[in-house]
Amino acid sequence: MSGLRMRTLAVAVVAGVGATLTIAVAPAEAAGTPHVRAGETVPVYSYENAVRESVWVQTTLDNDDDGVPDRVAVDIVRPREAADKRIKVPVVLEASPYYSCCGRGNESELKQYDANGTITKQPLFYDNYFVPRGYAFVAADLAGTNRSTGCEDVGGREEVLSAKAVVDWLNGRGRATYADGTPAVATRWTNGKTGMIGKSWDGSVANGVAATGVEGLETIVPISAISSWYDYQRYNGVLRAEDYPEYLHQAVSGRPESVCDATLKELDEGSDDATGNYNAYWAERDYRPDARKVHASVLIAHGLNDTNVTTAQFAQWWNRLRVPKKMWLAQQGHVDPFDIRRAQWVDTLHRWFDRYLQGLRNGIDREPAVSIETAPGTWVNERTWPASAARSVKVALGDGDGTTGTLGGRSGSGSRTWTDAPDLSEATAVAAPNTAVPGRVAFLSAPLSQPVRISGTPSVKLRVQVDKPTTELTARLVDYGTATRVNYVAAGEGITTLTTESCWGASTAADDACYRDTVENVITSDHAILTRGWQDAAHRVSLRFVTPLQPGRWYDVTVPMQATDQRLAAGHVLGLILQASDNEYSTPQSTGATIKLDLRGSSLTLPLVGRLPAPGATAPTVPAAPAATRLAPQKFQPLLP
Structure with missing residues (x-):
């Protein structure tokens, strides 16, 4: 019951025991409009x-x-x-x-x-x-x-x-x-x-x-x-x-x-x-x-x-x-x-x-x-969005063990090199972040000592050398940790349609007001993609024109991610996954580029409520879960908005 209906009911109850009330009358009601009561x-x-x-x-x-x-x-x-x-x-x-x-x-x-x-x-x-x-x-x-x-x-x-x-x-x-x-x-x-x-x-x-x-x-x-x-x-x-x-x-x-x-x-x-x-x-x-x-x-x-x-x-x-x-x-x-x-x-x-x-x-x-x-x-x-307590936090990328990097602490002095793998799926890219996967690099926070919230629009600044005039760059933030989540990648995008109906308004023989009920489609999964982002490196200066890269030179390319508002539980691990082209959410125009990433010149920016823990010398181990518990999207097809 809405607050308005509860207040209306309360007025009726009080009036029934003889209280005298003065009620402000809404403009339409004051004019005698029959559909306002x-x-x-x-x-x-x-x-x-x-x-x-x-x-x-x-x-x-x-x-x-x-x-x-x-x-x-x-x-x-x-x-x-x-x-x-x-x-x-x-x-x-x-x-x-x-x-x-x-x-x-x-x-x-x-x-x-x-x-x-x-x-x-x-x-x-x-x-x-x-x-x-x-x-x-x-x-x-x-x-x-x-x-x-x-x-x-x-x-x-x-x-x-x-x-x-x-x-x-x-x-x-x-x-x-x-x-x-x-x-x-x-x-x-x-x-x-x-x-x-x-x-x-x-x-x-x-x-x-x-x-x-x-x-x-x-x-x-x-x-x-x-x-x-x-x-x-x-x-x-x-x-x-x-x-x-x-x-x-x-x-x-x-x-x-x-x-x-x-x-x-x-x-x-x-x-x-x-x-x-x-x-x-x-x-x-x-x-x-x-x-x-x-x-x-x-x-x-x-x-x-x-x-x-x-x-x-x-x-x-x-x-x-x-x-x-x-x-x-x-x-x-x-x-x-x-x-x-x-x-x-x-x-x-x-x-x-x-x-x-x-x-x-x-x-x-x-x-x-x-x-x-x-x-x-x-x-x-x-009261508002993004969360009023969210602060822009710059998170350094550390070298870790040389394969899996760390999030937080001082900027690492190492580098990462990978070659565009246009057939690399998201499910493969984000799974098993402690292992080397061709076409992607991974960075992990230490296990969270307390819950944190990401509220707003994250981004990642990448300092890169590219051996081609351009490349696509893809970034994903991942919550590693088992939880019950809405299964938005399934048919229905997070809901299941039932056989029962409920009615919302009046009906005629030609137009009824009854619709099938729905429930949330929920799954227990070992990780969740929090947000994604994409950037063509040749559009790093402006979206209005192309500025080709010169092989051997270093460039700063910022990959803005999609806005989000998600909470990560204590004990979970935040991951940043980087790759080049993405064949599931775009139509890759792969150049086959090899990308070298300078860790010291790169960083992740988070709109954060709470703090990430200080990283260890190496990234924590994230257990590989059975494929049945992973949220795996299908390859992108043109959609009607």
Whole structure:
């Protein structure tokens, strides 16, 4: 039960014994709004009888070059009784490319229509839950997808502005028509206050629209979302997959063949696989520099072990935002919090929208801003992120026994040399760190004398000589020690879907609000990858251009790792594993380079709460565990965000 509901119950009990209370009335409740009671929205409107309609919103663009402004297809479910009483309601908006190709949610739901083209089923529970509570739910097909015209440009201007056009229309600044061409006027039924929500690509659109500063967008809820498409498809100059933007476009496109050939060409040429450079194409798809334009409140949810939309996406966005914000960080991979902690998430989402779309002062903005899953099923609330107690700690790399190095103490005077082994798997690279493995080097801390926490973005500075003009460099932080952990590398990325269902809202025969229950997939493993990082050495100076290395010269190359928040138990050992190219999380452009690492000029930087123990002269022995207890990912394949 939420704190708000507990306080409401307490008021009722006290009032029942004759106490006299003065209760502050929320703005909407004071105005006699029927869907607001005791400071929260309640289900009073019929979902079955709701208005279901489709409109086409006109944009200012024409990237399919047919001489007609591109139009965005918008499917709406809104409370009929509110409209009949001339009560204007706010909007929950999800703009997505997935409504006809791939589906939404754990059960991959698609939009469905009747014979007349009227929407009968919207994916997910948002309309089922929120429409009876005095919200409209609006699902927009991004330009070039499903029933919209234009061409999907994968994070670009067309995509963002097509969704922005819907917000403008909801606020009376745009034009739309019904299928028969008659005008559709949103301001007859909505007050324009809009909240955008979505997981993955959908949440990325919400970030992009918020970064335009559009008026009327009051809040966004980006779940496992992208804030920089360069960082989604490149790792500091390292190619994630060849022809990735073109693949994404073709996966979601709803246009006839050849209509969008010009856009495909622009995606191919602009993304520039040949160099991996950050250029004007990627700058258009980077929302972070415009975080200062965001005036909407932001509720972020992300998996700390998300290897699809990696954690730099939330971390760099979160740190730039200067608006009311809140965040959930779970131990899963690319998973919606609805399938991790369902009841608590629905309650949080309900209260968040009530606060920022209905104007109800329910206190959610005064609660701890960050909720973090520290171990399977264990959550803590904190004031901010990264942890306020985290300090940047520089950790030296020691020579150890000449094979396995040490973490901490004085910088070692030795060196390490290895040759790129593009077929070296992560499982092999991190296993048995006390033995020599071709293509990787390992450094270990002493066993921890007390628990420590890594909260933020680690990095490793490597002083290297390379015998080729460039090489890819990969770094991993590993927690060596047996523990019960979320099995995020398995199918489901940390959850198991059950056969039972639970229902979250009202239903019709065509659109029920019931979804299969889930539980965390938990495994006992001997180690865990805490975070990973990649860097193309020729992009060490700038991501905008290549600066080749000269054989025989020493260079400093920093490998930034993905943001994380993980706790290591006493007795565990922290490991740093270095290799060159990585065939599981990228498409290696291996040069076959041999790398020499100067230990004295290299170091690991950790955002640390607590202390690492002083190292011994040699690294501790980490027992090799059976392969069955290791978390081993599969080779990378192009993914839909």
